[in-house]
Amino acid sequence: MTSNTYDHLRDEVYVRILGLLKRPEEETRRFAVKGTARQVLDDNTLKRFFRSLDLPELTAESHSHTSETDLIARLDDRSLSDFLAIILFMSCTIKAARTFTVELLINNSWSPSKFKLPVGREQLKELFREDIVTVDKFLAHQACFCPITIVKGHEVKIEASDRERLPYLEEKLKAEGSFGKVYEVKIAEGHFLDPLSGTTNMHPAIIARKDYLRADGPGSDDQILKQIVAAGRKCDNIVDFFGSVAIGLITYSLFMPLAICDLKDFMMETYPDRPSGISKKAEVIFSAHGLAGGLDFLHTRMMSGMDRLVCYHMDLKPSNILIYHETNSSETSYIWKISDFGMSRVKVRAENAGVESEKNFNSWILSRHKPQEPSSLGTRNRRGEGTYLAPETIAATPIIKAEADVWSLGCVISVLFAYLEEGSLGVDRYAEKRADPHSAHGFDRFFLRIWGWGFTFKAHPEVKGWHDRLIHQARHRNRKEGDAMEFILRYLENGVFREQSKRCTAQQLREKLFQTYQKYADAREDSDQPPDSEDPARARRDSRKALRWWRPSHNLIDHEPHKRVKTWSLDYEELKGCAFSHDGTLMALWTKKTLSLYTSHSLRGNDPRGNDPRVTTLVSTFQLDNTNDETNRVDWTSISLTERYLIGLNSGVKHQCYRFALLNGPAADANLDRHKKFTLPLSEVFQLAISPESQTMACVVGDLNGDQTPCSLFLAPVASPNQSYWLDKLSWPAKDVTRLFFTTDEDLYLVVRPHVSARSLEYKVHIVHINVSTKRLDTLIIDQKGFDSSSNIGLFTTFAPFRNKPDTFAIITREKQLHIRSLAEEKSSIQTEIKGYRVLRLLVGWDDTKIFAIGTPEAEHGMVLLEITVPQGRGKHISIKELERLPGLSYNAKFMEVLSHQREFKYVLILAPGEHISTSYTKWLLQTRKLQLHLEEEDSLLQSHSMYLGF
Template sequence: MSAVPGTTAYYDIVFIDLFNCLKPQMLRKKENDDDTLFATKHVAREFFQHENLRRFYRCVSSTGVDDDGSLDIGEDEFVRRVLERELQPFVATLVFFGAPKKALKAFVANVVAKPADIGTKLPLKQDRLNEIFFEDPTTIQNFSHNQHRFCTLTLFQDSDQMVLEDNDTARLPYMEERPIGEGGFGTVWEIKIPYGHFAVRTGGEASFLDGPKIVARKEFVRSKANAKKDFEEELDRYKEILSSAIKCDNVLLIYGAIESSSGSTFSLLMPKAEYNLYQYMDHYGCDHTKSIENMARHMSYAAGMARGVAHLHNGIEIPGRQKLECFHMDLKPANVLVFHEHDKIIWKISDFGLSRTKTFPGGSRSTARSLAPSPTTNRAGEGTYLAPESESDRGMTEKSDVWSLGCIISVLCVWLQKGRNGVKEYTKSRTESNNGDSSRFFSHKRFSRVKPNPQIAQWHKKLISGEGDKDIRDSLEYILKYLEDKVLLIDGTSRVRAGKIKERLENTATKGLKRVVQPTYDERSVDYVNNRSASVVGSYSGASSVRGWRISVPVPVPTLQGCQFSPDGDILSYYTTSNQILLYSASGRFPEESGGLLPVSAPIHLHPTHIVDIGVTKNYMVIAENARDFQFTLVSFIDAVSNSPRFDHRTFIRMDTVPSIHLIAISPLGRWIACIVKGEPTGSLPGRLYLAKREDITGPARDQSGQLNESVWRHKDLPEWTNNDANSVTSLRFSTESSIWFAGISPREHRNHVITRLPLARGDTRPLRGFESVFFKEPISCFAPCYNSNRCIIVVKGHTVVTHDFGRLSSPGIKNHVNERFQIYQIVTSKYDPRILALARPNTTYGELCLVELSVEERYSKVGVSVISRFKVQYMDHSLSKVQLRWLEPEPNAVTQNPISQDNRALIAVLAQPHRNAVFEVDMGR
């Protein structure tokens, strides 16, 4: 439909069209909430250029009843003045709230036609709006309510404090905001700041990042008086630390602070970490890969943490050549943040809300000075890691932080050896030793002296004596005995300083790394093959070659969280900690050039949710989201067989009566979707397995509210070994359309490691069958069901291969041991014969993986290992448990059994460091 310029119809149609074109270019602070729409600073200026400004002017000058359309200024002059004075945000605000024509004419007459020095920069005060719009209350209210959308603030990366009027807080460029932590102070939010609204000052000039910035916002929300006090005290600590001429990478620095003028809101902006140390140990709690390399790297990270504490105690020099000593007073894993910076992991000390400082003129410094505990000292401090003197009349000193540091290192060593469950057991044993009173590292019983909790020495002894690897055992003894003799002492004056702990940890890391042999071949030399023969290590009979590629990722580079191939290897999907899905197609062959970039389709960004798990087939993808209830997205790939699969069709699935999803999977042909669902914390609902047909999810089963009818889902309580706790399940997958598998760790006393199978009935009306499980005392590294068979190949402790037959009522399993020079991380079985491929890491080489073929001979106690290819990989820490392996093998002719094609290759995807080869193809020949 068209309209003649200058008519009322033209105004109605074109004005609405301007709004409809402007709105999609705006962002939302909250998903599906138009009231949170805002524009980045470039939107209004770029949208309202010559053509759209002329269309706007013609809307204003259109005639109607009692309106001749006359204006005080011509069209060309109007366009020139708006562009010259940068009045586009004003125009955009009028269009956004659908200002009446009377208000548009007032804008032209009282703003554009007036001299340039009259106030026109948004946001405008009430009196100025009265002048412009002749005290029209409706227009003034609408303009005042919406003008913040087009005058979004820019934040700067420095320690300045920004004080805003209460109404101006809506101008903050926050989008996709979600809570990520809570404490006695309030809440920590993850926020995304769009491009152009987060600047870095360098030499007086402001520069902007190439993409959006993810930051953390610490909001102080206790009572108004206390929130202001907490905010100002922590901000003062950060300013003092920032003022030092000497900086330390292991101490977190803030970007800035924001306060409302009324004192109703207080926030600190700071870098967003991937995890705090508590979350890090919990997240990687099932990666029980014990190696000297792993221990050495974590001792190096811990040395950085100790370096940060030493800097707070001794390294801060503020203006005037004064030394400043900062006592943190609340060191614990939750206040140690884990970052990926410049292709490496770094731990940083954070949260200075309870810290205290002292200055010493001229750099003079006494020893072991104390700070008398104030009434707020332990306000938010976690008692577990506090030093014994926190309960006495003695003051807190730098040595109080040393005690807390020693406690963290002790827990870290338990985690390295025993994983997440070991840390829980360590906590439980200390609590029982303290008669259930607390899990502190010291015991204070009535009528007796304070002493270290006896469980410390017992656990340390158990860790050392229970380790079979001499290098790891020596490293444990070197650091744990030092903690007992020099750190975890009741007399604070006898404890060493943090700098000494740093040196001890560095020595531990250096000694451990001496065993690790660094490869000498070139990183790009992915054709490097080294087949070595031994009693159980043979050479591969066919020729092989390796090619590797980097993955193209958005800027700024996100941290990879997981990856998955479709069963046929055609689709590879990575997902990131910034909630992006990156798709790559392997159809036909990958690019010929090795070491190059794999092209990526436009990434999908799920906001503001956090991706918890994915499942991929050739034509479909399911994406589980972190939410309060059952939510996931089903994606149908369009043009999936080309090099650019697209997310053209998406279906959002939700059941608000069902708890949130823990794990998700989709069957190889996309017929079934399965979810492990968390139970209610109150215990009213157990953890469950939910199963539905894909076609039912996208069909008429959806009710009028968009909710999914729960009747389409069949569900079954999790097996008994889980204690109805979904967190006990660590992986979920389909092997075929008729078999679901999952693995996990029982939270019960014996901590069994379990593989469970659930056979599916072919009919849709039958109830789900019973679970079939096999239990192990040692950690399960990986497993692979055999095709068209009840057997499953399971790797335990990285080097023991067990063949278990689920078709037998009692299968003892057949155990075979791989040469201990290798740790196996992933296996896959052939569809057509008994062969097994595995991805392994040599124990003596860092940054190298091997594709090997395993030959399991039941009559021998060891597994034959034929090395097919070796290649260098710079993988992320703790990521090898998430490596993906697909075997694209020749399909035999059903009659002659001869291969239909000669294609025989393996695809490997790892969570690599940025800009490093992440996807590999091993051509194994015939």
């Protein structure tokens, strides 16, 4: 029976509240989200509380003639639930609890607003009649129950951080500059308010926060920031601001959407290889065109009420250009936004009064004096003489106008074209040329100062020299692309990198960038062609269509390397995915409605007429029935297959499972003629796999309640998937499970990699092994311990299990380190560095003695197939052999791979984006025990980029 004594009830409430606190282990940061107090203090608990206060001479009802129900109603009307929760949570005496009940609930002479949290010391002393112990306890605990709510578009003020809590579930430092620090913060549910809709976030919201230090206390002029914030919302290329929080007189926090990355990280870390193909380059140029429009907005189109603002950014550089997903686009595209106004100056022009005044944004924020971040070249740029700043900014008496921003944008565009042509290596080499100590005195800038009387400068001669080089390279590859590049780079030289009075405007540069984009779009028709293309027209057509499958001809011999690989083309529209059988003999392609089956015999080397050696044979297809009822329309969502069965799941009101029997004869006899249909008790399926011997199917099942809800694992026999199934909760959201596959009929693996944006690095990856019979889960956690945390490459790269030891697998971290790990012997670990290459994928060989890897040589863009020996013990060296170059496959391409283990043939099957593919993939030769050479095939599939959807 529940005790109604006050002490017992107080302890019970303490435990319940403690269990609901956010960040409970951090004494100075833990907090209770809105509604926590009322959730714990339900009507039954409140009635028990009022009864626990009863004394013969004083009871709640005898004193006030008020029922318990009336007291509960008054608690809600006067918003005192949190106040009472503090009294109970801080273990106040029963005397203090009676005082609260009598004075704030029963007595009508007290104003509830007088005791609105957070409460001051004087009010508490008046309430508790100089009970200093209770007053001090209350003041020490009330912040935990006073988390602020961030209001979109408004400023929230906090007198002191020890009186109110910030509603952050997590905080991660993302960047640090001279005038502030940027954090990625997760705001608790219910604490991010949109006043226009009157709604709060139902789930934790992840946004960015930049913290500034005020320089002049209460007299500082932060109104200029608010004007920039208000005006910036009218332009898509100016970063949107969610609101702000002012903490006391010192700290000021500004909230904004969390970007994928900034332009610097985009070029140097996220996508270090140059974009593959003219279409991708055109997209980048179009984004730069939007950026120029944002700069023009700052210069000419900002309004604050009736006043016109002219904002000079004064610090435009790649790290201050944020990249976001384009929310209004049906396709995956990006939009670039100008951010970080820490160096900005603003002119306020009152149109009616004809008055103009100028203010500096940084006049009210304090520089943190962050040490200058060294570039990769070790140059000595000081603040005010940065790479992207205009020459006039370092003059003794600088004349700051809009043209300074145009110079900076021109520098950004010049570097951008170095990236488009040569990737991150080109950006580094370009900087090295500009900072040559013999001509630039070690300063990386786009101009050289001419020493003498007064301040004069000239454009850095290396800029034009580098432009000439880029134009020559592009024109050698594609004449139209070279002409387009020359058009914009010459405009930078003649219209931007010159004296201030003769410099173009942001709008004029924007127009030139749009014309450049149009020229690149026109150049797509002359896209890169393979040097040995026999039919250019057909090659262009094939690059826009679906799949390519590489396989060497059967009469290949070792002294004919130029004939080792040939290419096949498969045409598909709206292709959604592909699945391989475990031994690589079967492949299924699927669109919304159609399944297509191919086998290893689909490519014969010559068609019956002997005309085209690149003929493919489609073995079988299956079409879902169409329906005119939109509510019952179904599409394929997941496919998996073995040598015996293909299982397909479709969407709809009920999740249906199609099981196709592919027969047990030769692979060429497999077909989709026989199937059975089952209804499964599933919601949203994110992953699907079948065991190698076709005994068991597994699914990762998401919860429709939200992305953060833990997913479930579904296991069922292939013979009867709607019977005897097993469904159990996992610890992670479905979107974080990146791989699900069987190694044997008893061993199932899933890889859990927390979902991250392009800017963030995740340091904990879970590799989970499930025993199908016992349902036991064993987890190996890959974290940053023992690795170089200074690397900007994400920790986890890839992993592959061994074939003959299913509890052992090879792991690649940071694209360089090879680890051999075992679940059975966690302490037994082999670690070695792969020198000279960056590895993206692994395939453990047939006898576990070799590993085949797909990666790229350091300082190169091309992909290669490698053979790596498995180290036999700790400290043992490995040998790396480059088997073949993989032309057409880029570092940034997403691809699938499988290693065949047929007795007759061994090959690698690869599926990857196929736009702008030049030639072919690879084969390799293996020796038998008699050292006779046997033909080893490789079949490769390539899908066009436009059709790549969610592998």
